[in-house]
Amino acid sequence: MDAFGMGLVAAMGALATVAGASEDIDSDIGSQSNPNSQVQLAAQVGNPHRIYNKAIAGEPPSNALWCTTAAIMAYVLIEGYHMPLLFAVAAGASLAALFDGVMSTSAYFGRSASQARFNQWIYLDIVRYTTPSIMAHVWITSFCICLIAVIQVYILTPHHPFPIPVIGLVWGLTVGAIGSSVGDIHYGGEREFQWRLFGQGLNTMLSGQIVRKAEAGLRNSIDNAWFCAKFGGPCTGLAFGLTVFLDNWRTTVFDPVTQAGAAIAMGLFFVIVMNLYNHYCEVSARRKYGPYPGYKGDIPA
Amino acid sequence: MAEKTVVKGFKIEPKQLRIYGLVGSVVGIYLAYILNSVTGTNIFSFVGALAALFGVVMGANAVRRVCAYGIGTGVPSIGMLSLGMGTVAVLFGLNIAEQLGVGLLGVILALVYSLIFGYVVGLIANRVMGFNIPIMEEGLTDLSGAGTLAILGWCFAISGSLAYADIVKDVFNTGFLAIIFICGGLAILHPFNANLGPDEKQDRTLVNGVMVGGMSTIATGICALMTLGLAAGMVQIVVGFAIWYYFYVWYFRLAKRDASAVVGTGLLPPSAL
Numbered sequence: 418m419d420a421f422g423m424g425l426v427a428a429m430g431a432l433a434t435v436a437g438a439s440e441d442i443d444s445d446i447g448s449q450s451n452p453n454s455q456v457q458l459a460a461q462v463g464n465p466h467r468i469y470n471k472a473i474a475g476e477p478p479s480n481a482l483w484c485t486t487a488a489i490m491a492y493v494l495i496e497g498y499h500m501p502l503l504f505a506v507a508a509g510a511s512l513a514a515l516f517d518g519v520m521s522t523s524a525y526f527g528r529s530a531s532q533a534r535f536n537q538w539i540y541l542d543i544v545r546y547t548t549p550s551i552m553a554h555v556w557i558t559s560f561c562i563c564l565i566a567v568i569q570v571y572i573l574t575p576h577h578p579f580p581i582p583v584i585g586l587v588w589g590l591t592v593g594a595i596g597s598s599v600g601d602i603h604y605g606g607e608r609e610f611q612w613r614l615f616g617q618g619l620n621t622m623l624s625g626q627i628v629r630k631a632e633a634g635l636r637n638s639i640d641n642a643w644f645c646a647k648f649g650g651p652c653t654g655l656a657f658g659l660t661v662f663l664d665n666w667r668t669t670v671f672d673p674v675t676q677a678g679a680a681i682a683m684g685l686f687f688v689i690v691m692n693l694y695n696h697y698c699e700v701s702a703r704r705k706y707g708p709y710p711g712y713k714g715d716i717p718a
Numbered sequence: 719m720a721e722k723t724v725v726k727g728f729k730i731e732p733k734q735l736r737i738y739g740l741v742g743s744v745v746g747i748y749l750a751y752i753l754n755s756v757t758g759t760n761i762f763s764f765v766g767a768l769a770a771l772f773g774v775v776m777g778a779n780a781v782r783r784v785c786a787y788g789i790g791t792g793v794p795s796i797g798m799l800s801l802g803m804g805t806v807a808v809l810f811g812l813n814i815a816e817q818l819g820v821g822l823l824g825v826i827l828a829l830v831y832s833l834i835f836g837y838v839v840g841l842i843a844n845r846v847m848g849f850n851i852p853i854m855e856e857g858l859t860d861l862s863g864a865g866t867l868a869i870l871g872w873c874f875a876i877s878g879s880l881a882y883a884d885i886v887k888d889v890f891n892t893g894f895l896a897i898i899f900i901c902g903g904l905a906i907l908h909p910f911n912a913n914l915g916p917d918e919k920q921d922r923t924l925v926n927g928v929m930v931g932g933m934s935t936i937a938t939g940i941c942a943l944m945t946l947g948l949a950a951g952m953v954q955i956v957v958g959f960a961i962w963y964y965f966y967v968w969y970f971r972l973a974k975r976d977a978s979a980v981v982g983t984g985l986l987p988p989s990a991l
Contacts, residue, residue, distance in 0.1 A: 454791075457914070465990045474794040474904060474911055482900045489897045489941055497944035512940070516933060519966065520904070523926055524912040526973035530922065531915025533978040536990065542983040580893030586900060635985065 425573050426669050429565050430662030433592075436561035437657030438650040440480060440592050441600030443554035445645040446547060446638045447471025447521055449479070450597045452605035457528065458625035460537040466629045467540055469547045469638040470528040471521045476601075479520070480558065480593035481586050483513040487559035488566055488585030495567075495581075502567055510560035517555040518548055547638050562588045565661070595657045603649030608641055614709055663687050725971040727921040732779060736860060739776025740829070743769045743867035747825055751880055760878035760946045764954040767935040770871025770902070771928055771961070777864025777906035778927035782918070784857035785910055793914070796861065797907025801899050803839065804865025807832030808873065811866075812882040824880055828866050836862025861906070868902045869895075875938045875954060878946050888945040897941065901934040922972040925965050932962030 443449075448456040449471050459466050473479040487509030494505035522544055529539045566584040569577040577584060609627040610619065631640050664684075671680040730738075746769025753762035777800055785793050811828020815821050839862070840855035851857075874880060876898075877888035889895050909927035910918070935958030943951030974980050979987070 461916075463990070465987050467986065472911055472914065474797070474907055475791075478794050478798065478900065478903065478907075482904055485896045485900050486937060489894060489937060492893070493940055493944040516937075519933060519962070520908065520912075520930070523929065523966070523969060524908075526970060526977075527912035527922065527926060528915060530973040530977040531913050531918045533917045533976055536978050536987045538979045538981055538984070538987055539973065539977045540981055540983060580891070582893035582896040584893075586896040629986070 422573060422669050423666075425568055426662065426665045429568055429573075429665060430658050432561040432565050433661035434654040434658030436558045436565075436592055436654070437595060437600075438646075438654030439554040439557040439561070440476070440596040440657075441653035442642050442646055442650040443551055443558060444471075444476050444596055444601065445604045445649065446551050446554065446642045447473075448604075448638065448641070449473060450476040451601035452609055455605065455609050455625060455627050459627050459629070460532045460535040460625075462625035463535070464625060464627065464629055465535065465537045466627070467543060467635045467637050468627075468629070468641070469521075469543060469551075470525055471551065472524045472528055473517075473520045475593070476597040477590045477593035479517075480596070481589035482520075483517055483555050483559045484562040484566075484585040484589030484592075485582050486516050487513040487563040488582040491563050491567065492581045495571075502571065503564075506560060506563045506567055509563050510556045513559040514552040514556040518552045521548055521551050543637065550639065550642065558592065559589075562592060591660070592657055595660065596653045599656045600645065600649035600653035603652070604641060604645050608644050725975045726968070727919070727972065727975070729920055730779075730924075732783060735776055735779050739772045739860075739864060739867070742772030743776075743871060744825060744829065745769070746772060747867075747871055747874055747880075750874055751822075754878060760950045761953060763875050763878040763942060763946055763950055764935070764939070764957045766871045766874030767938055767954060767958065768871075768961075770868045770875070770934075771931040773864045773867030773871060774902070774905045774927050774931045775924050777861055777868065778909040778924055779920070780857045780860035780864060781907055782910040782920070782923050783853055784851060784861075785914075786918075787851045787853075789851075790914065793911045794907055797903045797911075799839075799858075800861035800865035800906055801869065801903040802865070803832060803835055803862040804867075804869045804902075805895070805899065807835055807862065807866045808869050808885075812880070812885060816882040821881060824882070825870055828870060829863060832862040832866035833859050836860070864906060865902070868906065869898055872898045872902060872934060872938045875935070876941045876945055878942075878950065892941075892945070894938075894941040894945075897937050898934070901930075901937050905930040905934050917976060919972070919976055922969065922976060925969045925972060929962055929965035929969055932958050932960075932965060934958075935961060 447469050453472055456468050456470050490509035490512045491505040494500040494508060495502060525544060526539060529537050563585055565588060566581045569584060570581055611628055629636055667680045667683040673680055747766055750762055750765035750769060753765060754760055781796060784796065807828045811831050812824040815824035815827045836859040837855055840858035843849050844854045873885050873889045876894050877884045905927055908930050909923045912926055913923045936955050939951050939954030939958050942954050
């Protein structure tokens with residue numbers, strides 16, 4: 418273990434935290450992934466809305482695309498044209514943001530046009546002011562992920578044997594999967610159904626009955642970003658940052674070859690501690706906010 | 719609101735589209751190979767990327783046919799499955815052709831293998847897993863073939879060669895397969911995913927597919943900057959951009975044609991307030 422390596426691992430953890438947070442907010446602005454089904458359903462049950470509908474293949478594949486795009490550009494600039502690392506990564510992230518802009522707008526146009534019979538209009542002002550903020554968040558995500566890949570391949574010893582695009586693909590899938598399972602619940606469960614009582618769950622009757630009107634005027638996707646940036650985004654960032662940091666930490670402190678047993682034991686220790694903490698969080702939330710007033714005991718399935 | 723203008727649309731039968739896809743793609747890849755060999759340069763590698771677009775359109779149509787049976791969240795999965803089958807088939811076909819000493823027939827071998835592979839996967843999906851979708855076998859056969867042709871076309875666009883060793887060196891070892899896989903996958907699955915809904919139209923979906931294919935061509939062009947050099951890469955980027963631009967504008971017009979209204983700004987439709 419050396420101090421430089423540990424510093425790099427810490428930097429990767431920090432980058433991953435930022436990437437996770439921006440990834441989640443990006444998907445929330447666009448109503449991607451988990452909350453998307455309700456946004457899509459809303460118009461079909463008679464609730465046309467002014468919320469962005471960015472359906473790009475679920476979060477893991479779409480984030481894999483942004484990160485891989487950034488990574489190929491960075492790889493070509495670094496290996497083929499000997500550009501500075503940071504410049505190459507920034508250029509890659511810009512390309513990824515442009516790709517995202519095209520995909521997002523085409524999804525919004527397409528999804529809205531395919532709901533013509535439900536009177537879902539296409540609002541061009543939404544496209545104009547929401548797409549740039551989606552692209553900006555994608556820029557941050559792909560910049561951070563691509564930088565992590567660059568650190569792994571060129572700076573951290575031992576150098577990672579895989580080329581940057583493959584590492585970008587894997588990290589992109591990971592950050593998308595974590596964002597989809599951690600942060601989206603905050604938007605899909607809380608924000609879209611904010612009048613719902615705690616513990617009620619979402620029964621079929623409520624499908625598509627999302628909140629369409631805001632404190633003043635009609636709700637738009639920027640309002641959702643404001644809400645999700647307070648909890649869902651940081652939570653996702655923390656989850657992804659901890660995943661990256663703790664996993665690299667144990668293999669940096671313990672040599673993966675000579676002290677493999679210790680590294681594996683440390684991993685098991687983390688898993689057990691996190692499970693206990695999860696259990697504590699759930700029990701404490703139920704104690705503080707529950708039970709749901711309409712609770713009539715468990716119904717056998 | 720501007721009055722609705724007449725936009726070029728089309729409707730193609732799946733069988734016809736399959737022929738266009740298979741023939742167009744295979745002919746395109748060989749044409750690219752011949753042009754490169756005859757001129758002794760690698761500047762015509764972009765023709766391989768154009769050939770991949772035929773495969774993409776065929777795949778996008780297969781996705782919309784299979785997924786119209788109520789597979790909503792499965793659209794991304796089926797696109798990834800398509801490219802996954804394609805990757806296996808390409809490696810198999812090119813390698814076997816090389817070992818048999820008929821390197822040039824690698825494209826055909828990969829295609830035939832992938833069609834059989836897709837049919838078997840479709841059979842398993844229907845019979846064993848019980849999807850009970852009547853056109854599942856047909857759809858997965860199409861998808862597998864489309865994935866294979868897309869990967870082959872874009873591999874050629876990056877490596878400028880059909881030799882197994884060159885493709886492994888330029889596409890697999892550099893990791894550029896990652897972008898072909900994910901961007902090509904999105905080109906096949908994004909069209910239907912982006913247009914999901916009861917008023918989905920074939921022409922809008924397929925135009926979207928070509929548009930995303932144009933973006934993939936830009937991406938492979940950037941990869942080609944490293945593997946083939948500045949000139950060949952730039953040609954490919956410019957061609958990709960032209961395709962993307964043309965089809966994006968067309969797509970926007972089709973969306974305008976099909977939408978209930980396109981407004982600059984405004985409140986909810988009067989019916990919903």
